[in-house]
Amino acid sequence: MQVLDLQITKVDQLGMLLAQIADLEAQAEALKTELKQEEGHIEGNLYKACVTLSQRKTVDNKAVYAEANVPAELIEKHTKTTAVITLKVTAR
Numbered sequence: 001m002q003v004l005d006l007q008i009t010k011v012d013q014l015g016m017l018l019a020q021i022a023d024l025e026a027q028a029e030a031l032k033t034e035l036k037q038e039e040g041h042i043e044g045n046l047y048k049a050c051v052t053l054s055q056r057k058t059v060d061n062k063a064v065y066a067e068a069n070v071p072a073e074l075i076e077k078h079t080k081t082t083a084v085i086t087l088k089v090t091a092r
Contacts, residue, residue: 011089014089015089015090015091018089019091035049035051036051038051039051039052039053
């Protein structure tokens with residue numbers, strides 16, 4: 001039987017960490033969903049939580065622009081552009 005001598009690269013390390021984080025985030029989301037069934041203060045031995053219900057309002061800018069007949073040139077003039085670097089890691 002041949003044993004492969006694989007060297008763990010930085011990309012592999014990052015991929016493994018991201019996989020662990022994804023698992024932990026899934027567990028956290030499940031707990032959050034369960035805890036959100038209660039309202040008010042929840043006491044633990046080490047931590048406490050507070051669940052509150054609120055309403056959030058947002059403005060649909062595109063709908064407002066369309067209804068106000070704002071020209072595309074004016075929208076473009078006041079639109080900020082930011083450079084973004086993206087790193088995507090996927091399993092092989």
